[in-house]
Amino acid sequence: MLHMPKTPDYRSLVEPTRVHSSLYTDERIFQDELERIWYRTWVYVGHVSEVPNPNDYVTKSIGPTPVLLVRDRAGEIRLLLNKCPHRGNQLCAYRRGNRTTFTCPYHSWTFSNTGDLIGFAFADGYEGCDKRQFGLGKVPRIGIYRGFIFGSFAEDGPSLDEYLGGAKASLDQLLDNSPEGELELTAGFLQHRTKANWKFILENETDGYHPAFVHSSIFQVSDSGIGKLYDPRSSALTRDFGNGHTEFDLRPEWRRLDKPLQWFGTNEGRLPDYVRAMTGAYGPERARQIMIDGTPHTMIFPNLFIAEIQLFVIQPIAVDETIQHVTALQFKGAPDFNRRLRQQTMGSVGPAGLLLADDTEMYERNHRGAAIRDPEWLTLTRGLHRERRDENGYLIGHSTDEVPQRGIWRHYLELMTA
């Protein structure tokens, strides 16, 4: 362990261009993060398409805490805690299903899928008991932006709209790629476990500096053309949206090449049904622009990552353990497109993914390295001298610059010292 004061002083651990290694490895800091980040800010939980029908539910999480994402009998989205308020028993042991009530297997207390206690077994011992006092725990605030469901354990605070800020434009850009403007996350998630702190993953998602090295093996054996996006000649940008949200903006490169679906490594002839549907929905000019720009590469702090063709959810489990949940993006009204999205996603991500297995190896080596005493500080200076503001006032830099990482840590320091 590194030398640490009894109470971490975050101002002395996070500097504008360097961070202290203990931020990744100290158990007390992890516990602080749960309280000050995961149980306070807006956290992505799931998508409306995962509970399409009344009474559908699916088990999700906010940090290490399991959450039942429910669409109740009236169709309203709810986030319930999976804990019987009687003796604390895990209420629901299934990952998903459709039911109007949840009954605890221990003493048979039964709850409506709105979270209200509706019945006791052996009721004669509970005379005069007010059932309203024994409902399920709830995530107090739910916010939904274009189908993306976020929850916050804080009763008060910024609205989801204020929190997402400039990152909303990335979600809009994403949904423009559906002829019907909607996502359907129906392919199920891969769950990739990593012995590393969650922030290494967060920082890597919009790091354009590493692919040329970490992914050189796949660039060498497949002619995807992706490798060129991450080299010093690329016109792609990194951007800090504020609030910890960051992106790797590939549009400058795609616009320079000016070919629809080039971003997806294909062309209009290969996806005729999709191109027809897009043209019908948006008109030829706008459809062409959407298909040139492609989808975003955006990390919404602290846990939602849209990686062009995939959706990742980062779940911290412990100071040295994180799970990445990942699925193929599926666009409503685009079956031929969706099939390719699934095939490419299955090849690249998850425990055996040709790309993500190497990222995950780096996270684990990052984590082991961070525990070594010397040097204590890790540097984030790349591109500092050429950082600038775009027309919206967001900080931007070259695709290989550490603009996103500095932005993440600025936001982190605000949250941890609030």
Place this chain on the structure above:
Amino acid sequence: MSSTSASSLTLAEAASTGSDHAHRQEDAGELMHRIEQFLYLEARLQDTHAYDDWEALWTDDAIYWVPANGHDTDPEREMSIIYDNRSRIRLRVEQLKTGRHHTQTPPSNLARLISNVELVRQEGDEVHVRANMLVFEDNLRGETIWAARNEYTLRMVEGAFRLARKKVALVNNHKPIFTLSFLV
């Protein structure tokens, strides 16, 4: 020599009787032996990172499938850990051979056991086989034990078995799992 039941025959005894029944016993025993030898060969090539030799076991129309979230999902609609056709099997091997697939540099140290081999059915030049598998993996992270119920379709091609289909159903594939970058 006479026998009271087929199950009491040893292979050697059956061979000496000359009856049709005994011949079938002998053929079945020989077939199972060849199947087992093939599965052990594949296991050894995987454990020793003999990438080219392993790739050569596959037929041109092969499917290599490691499902997620259960054992009976639809890989054409749902996410799988691996769902490779022949060209992606090749890509997977080519990536390993670059020496820069970091998660396998250094390569995992592996030993696997193949057991409970069952011949499910025989159809023309193909046999459908089940087997359990236990893999001990040691790498930079530490030690991991992987268990799976495997299903194989083996096709006889020019007198030798080839892999036409392999399904590796990890028993814990509904839970988060560590990186699985060796040849499973």
